[in-house]
Amino acid sequence: MAKQRLPLCAIYGGTFDPIHYGHLKSVEALAKLAALHQVTIMPNNVPPHRPQPEASSQQRKEMVELAIAGNPLFRLDARELQRSTPSYTVETLEQIRAEHGPEQPLAFVIGQDSLLSLHHWHRWEALTGLCHLLVCQRPGYAIAMDNADQQRWLDSHLTSHVNDLHSAPGGKVFLAQTPPYDISATVIRQRLENNLPCDDLVPAPVLEFIHLHHLYRSVPEAK
Structure with a gap:
């Protein structure tokens, strides 16, 4: 009797300050391309490589909950928000790998911009030993890596076969041909x-929450 294959677990980490349609629609498209049944959204607390969030951890958690309510594709994992130290993706993935065991196919979702800067991440070369990387397109970013060494690394891990993602615990990089949604949290904050x-740009319940809590507004100068 053939051994039953474990389902691919996909995790999507980010600041989500705020979560918006660029996040949600990209991953919905990715789910169809990579045959994902569920994607875990995991907001980080203190991102080491990016400006610090304007909204609090609790506010970003609540915005994610509002954005994914009623959508069975998504679930929330708030473990990183409980940390007071920088959120290193590799350490979180080591924890998740230990929870699921060595045979569980595991994937981490990133954008094309993150792939190009991956070599700046803490212990970045260990990532593919823990999981697959599923890469969503981002408008305005290069297709190739910055230098020959990084490109050789990418080429050695690339796959265009979805079955590779479901049949192995990790080790592959999948460049998904998702629509390049030109939406960014930076632009949203500026508009607000x-x-x-x-x-x-933003789901209605999230926008209501932002207005209710007066998020992303400049503080008037005291007279």
Whole structure:
């Protein structure tokens, strides 16, 4: 009797400050391309490689919950928000790998921008020993890596076969041909600060939460 194959677990980490349609629609497209049944959204607390979030950990958690409510594709993992130290992806993935065991196919979702800067991540070369990397397209970013060594690393891990992601615990990089949604949290925060509409960029419950808590607004100077 053939051994039953374990389902691929996919994790999508990020600041989500705030979560927006660029996040959600990219991963929904990726799920169809990579045959994902569920994606775990994992907000980080203190990202080492990016500016610190403007919204609090609790506010970003609540915005994610509002954004994914009623969508069975997504679930939330808030473990990184409980940390007071920088969130290193490799350490979190080591923890998740220990929880699931060595045979569980595991994938981490990143954007094309993150792939190009991956060599700056803490212990980045250990990532593919823990999981696959599923890469969503980002508009305006190069297809090739910055130098020959990084490109050789990428070429040695690339796969275009979805079955490779489901049949092995990790080790592959899958460049998904997702639509390049031109939406960024930076632009959204700038629009909100200038009282410009964001209805087409952010789910309505998230936008209501942002307005209710007066997030991403400049503080008026004291007179």
